[in-house]
Amino acid sequence: MNITLGFSPCPNDTYMFAALVNKWIDTDGFDFTVLMEDVEKLNEWAGSSYLDVTKMSFHRALSLESQYKLLNAGAALGNGCGPLLIAKKPLSYDPVVEGPIALPGKWTTAHLLFNLFYPGCANKQFHLFSDIEDLILNDEVAAGVIIHENRFTYESKGLVRIIDLGEQWENKTGLPIPLGGIFASLRLPEAVRDKLEELIRKSIEFAKANPDMVMPYVRMHAQEMNEEVMLAHIDLYVNDFSVSLGEKGIKAIDALKKLAS
Numbered sequence: 001m002n003i004t005l006g007f008s009p010c011p012n013d014t015y016m017f018a019a020l021v022n023k024w025i026d027t028d029g030f031d032f033t034v035l036m037e038d039v040e041k042l043n044e045w046a047g048s049s050y051l052d053v054t055k056m057s058f059h060r061a062l063s064l065e066s067q068y069k070l071l072n073a074g075a076a077l078g079n080g081c082g083p084l085l086i087a088k089k090p091l092s093y094d095p096v097v098e099g100p101i102a103l104p105g106k107w108t109t110a111h112l113l114f115n116l117f118y119p120g121c122a123n124k125q126f127h128l129f130s131d132i133e134d135l136i137l138n139d140e141v142a143a144g145v146i147i148h149e150n151r152f153t154y155e156s157k158g159l160v161r162i163i164d165l166g167e168q169w170e171n172k173t174g175l176p177i178p179l180g181g182i183f184a185s186l187r188l189p190e191a192v193r194d195k196l197e198e199l200i201r202k203s204i205e206f207a208k209a210n211p212d213m214v215m216p217y218v219r220m221h222a223q224e225m226n227e228e229v230m231l232a233h234i235d236l237y238v239n240d241f242s243v244s245l246g247e248k249g250i251k252a253i254d255a256l257k258k259l260a261s
Contacts, residue, residue, distance in 0.1 A: 002031045003196065006045065006054035007182075009036045009221040010148050011230045012237035013055060016074055018217040019210075020203035027199060036221065038128060039180060040105030052185050053196055058178045058256055060107035067186055069193055070245075070253070073201040074182035077241040077249050082166010082177040083110035084151050085118075086159045087143035088136055095142060096162065099123030102132045102144035109179050110145045112260055113165040133157055147179075152229045173259075175252040176241065204243055 005021070007013040014036075019025045021032050035051065043060040045051060049067055061068060083104075085096070100123045103111045114121070125141060132144040133154055143162060146154060154161070166177040182200060184193040207214040222230050241249045 001029060001192070002033060004035065004050075004052045005032045006035045006037065006042045006051040008039050008042065008055055010039075010237075011218050011222050011225070011233045012076060012242075014218045014221045015207050015214055015234050015238055016200070016204045016242060018203070018214040019206035020199055022217065024210075024213065025199070025202050025206050028195060030196070030199065038105075040108060040126075040128075043105060043107035046183070049185055049187070052188060054183055055180055056183045057105075057108045057180045058253060059109045059112040059260065061181065061183060062257055062260055064183075068183035069186055071182045071184055071193065071197040071200060072245050073197050073204065073243060075241055075245055075249065076179040076181070076237045077245070077252060078176050078237070078239050079170060080166065081179070081236045082164060082169060083108075083113055083145045083147050084154070084164055084166075085114070085143055085145050085162045086133075086136065086154050087162055088139075088159060090160060091143055091162055093118070097121045098142070100125055100141045102127050102135045102141040104129035104132060104145060104147050108147065109177075109256070110147050110165065112256070113169060113177075114145050116259060117163070117165060117168050133159060149225060149229050149233045152232050153226075173252070173255050175255055176248065178249070178253045178256050179237075181253075201243060204238065207238075 007017055021034050042054050043057050046054055046056050046064055096118055097120050099121055102125050106126050129147050132146055135141045136144050169177045
């Protein structure tokens with residue numbers, strides 16, 4: 001059975017899926033057609049059920065519950081890993097709300113968190129996440145929300161953190177921040193979804209046990225990313241919640257749903 005599978009080229013995703021898509025584990029007869037895109041592109045595709053299984057921001061998934069089922073493996077969720085609001089200089093609340101603010105996509109959880117803590121900001125721009133640092137440096141926006149590996153690079157470019165949106169979430173809820181998960185289309189039979197969840201978990205466990213085998217695949221898609229940044233990215237976003245959401249992870253997702261409603 002062939003499964004269309006979407007995930008991002010970010011190190012945490014390629015690390016988790018490397019063994020699965022390269023068949024370094026037994027895939028029980030499943031073949032995978034992989035489409036790698038930025039998470040916001042995957043969020044957009046999700047609305048048309050373009051993929052059988054896809055990475056998706058939890059913000060986007062809230063509006064697609066009738067089409068997708070969250071799998072219990074592969075999520076990006078945790079403590080100290082949330083989006084950061086950054087600028088060239090410290091800014092108070094009012095200048096941030098006045099904007100313009102660069103955000104990494106309409107459907108990202110980063111956008112949802114920004115709205116929760118900076119309500120009323122109408123002057124927002126949506127850009128590819130990797131472009132946001134340069135937009136700030138070039139004075140095209142007053143500030144921006146960064147995700148992924150940019151949380152490890154902004155300081156070296158002379159930018160400053162205004163607020164850690166993930167930390168604000170944790171202080172408000174006492175829960176880890178749910179960023180993105182792996183979702184399977186409900187058009188797939190339940191038994192297939194369950195098997196895919198098991199295979200993703202096995203792929204993650206393989207990566208943890210065989211990093212030397214997995215890392216060349218990660219490096220190939222990380223392109224020019226610094227090795228130290230790449231490893232820090234994986235360490236931060238691939239954690240126990242990635243293997244299994246558990247009670248706390250599910251509670252965090254429910255809390256996000258409640259606050260977003």
